[in-house]
Amino acid sequence: MAADLYPSSPAPSAASQTRFQKLRKRLHKDRALLLLALPGILYFLIYKYLPMFGLVIAFNDYSPFQGFFGSEWVGLGQFRKIFSDTEVLRVIWNTLFISFLQIVFAFPIPIVLALMLNAVRNQLYKRIIQTVVYLPHFLSWVVVIGICVLFLKSEGLINEILKSIGLPAIPFLTDPAYFKPLIVGQVIWKETGWGTIIFLAALAGVNPNLYEAAVMDGANRWRQTWHITLPSIRSTIIILLILRLGSVLDSGFEQIWLMLNPFNKDTGNVLDTFVYFKGIEQSDYSFATAVGLFKGVVGLILVMGANYLAKRFGEEGVY
Amino acid sequence: MRDKSIGNLVLDTVNYILLALIAAAMLFPFLYVFSVSFSSYKDFLQSDILLVPKTWVMDAYRFILSSPAFPRSLLVTVYVTILGTVVNLFFTSTFAYVLSRPVIGQRVMLFLVLFTMLFSAGMIPTYLVVKETGLLNTIWALILPVAIAPFNLIVMRQFFMGIPSEMNEAARIDGATELQTFWKIILPLSKPALAAFGLFYAVGHWNNYFSAILYLNDPAKWTVQVILRQIVIVNEPTSTLAGGAALMENAPPAETIQMAAILLSILPIILVYPFLQKHFAKGVMLGSVKG
Incomplete structure (x- = not known):
């Protein structure tokens, strides 16, 4: 089924005869390399590009029995449904709100931690701290949320401590008000250490002469940080912030899916989880695909826009 | 100063x-x-x-390891991790190598790869393709749809481009074909890089939860992460471990089972962590270099 996806060789015409022959010669010369690339090419065609043709079901009323092209064509009907469905609007709001919280609270913390690590002069101490703070990045979300649940459930460690000092237990996992703070807190715990790596690399590139000059001028450590360190990593911060803004519609699928329960579904459901529930659990393939496509297209525009912005800021851009 | x-x-x-x-x-x-x-x-x-x-007290560990469900899920996950990583390395290294050479259509192929990093068809169309290609409910569904991580492909391509082209020239003069050059010269030179990418892919397979939930519905094929969620987050330790069989007697308390299950599932990560740490800072840096 992948074979017919191959771009067929262009039909020879009199004018392009020589070009065609050149192409054939090139193909012949590179045949070993192309053979080597075959698994990779097939992978991208089947699992990345074939699904893009499957997006056609966002424009019809797909039923598995009538197939991709046999189902009733509804044009933009599914998309109109997106904006009249209050549940979808709520889900979009949740997605943006969680992303906003991540950017405000989880984004700056690795910068602060990187500055703190950079100020450590004892290399052994620095290495030990780094070893510990990078570790959570390599744990699965099931493990991180599992530990979180064990600590926060009604008879978990935190509530036992609260009760033992005479305070009432807090329903962290069932009260929807705690859902978003918990999501952000888990991301901070898991990814802060890992997030420092890129800033530490930028900090390592700062010219030490600048600090010497600053000390000569009588600048203390705070002023050195403010006037030398931060300006030298400004471009890294701006690039990463802009990229983060480009992915505001991604709010951590696996994490949120695992944290959802009947109590918090209203505040916690985001675009990705919504697509899962609609498409996989309720088999409303067309509507779920339309929501996914909407997210994909807006995401693409945001990333391109973010990249454009980065270039406007005089940075190199990423793509 | x-x-x-x-x-x-x-x-x-x-x-x-x-x-x-x-x-x-x-x-x-x-x-x-x-x-x-x-x-x-x-x-x-x-x-x-x-x-x-x-x-x-070792009761919790003894209980978990003698249950039907947990050891089975460990075996499945080890199998998926090893097989999946081999597939990852084969698919990624061959394609990355070709993209690092002056091959016909290189620009088109690179564009098609980079585009998938910006836009994907999304969960449902991918799910339907996995279903149509007959992978649903087989462990290949956890391996083939993620055979290449585009980011790793680009980083590995950068790595291959750093190998002096004199190597290729010399091999060609000695009469080696492109395939022989790749297999006998480039790959042996790239062992440390392959080890690093292999580790990252392997950790990804070990930690992967969502593919299993999306594509597998046979409990006999559940991976460690799926079992772990049932035990800890869904809070059904004993019935999950019994795996449909009659409930085992003298079960230790839920808390200790849950904590022991978490530790068993992160043990492999802890064991490879020193090797990971050796590589990852370099990997992140390589990736931040513009292609």
């Missing part, structure tokens, strides 16, 4: 203490989970914060 005023000394001390506290916040959950998993239920109930087991 740094001056040693009192102010700086205080600043340094505060910084060291804060960093130690942050590290403690990362380590404490592990210590707690570790000690509860080895504690008796009585000790667990009596003490508020348990950091070292008072008496060492």
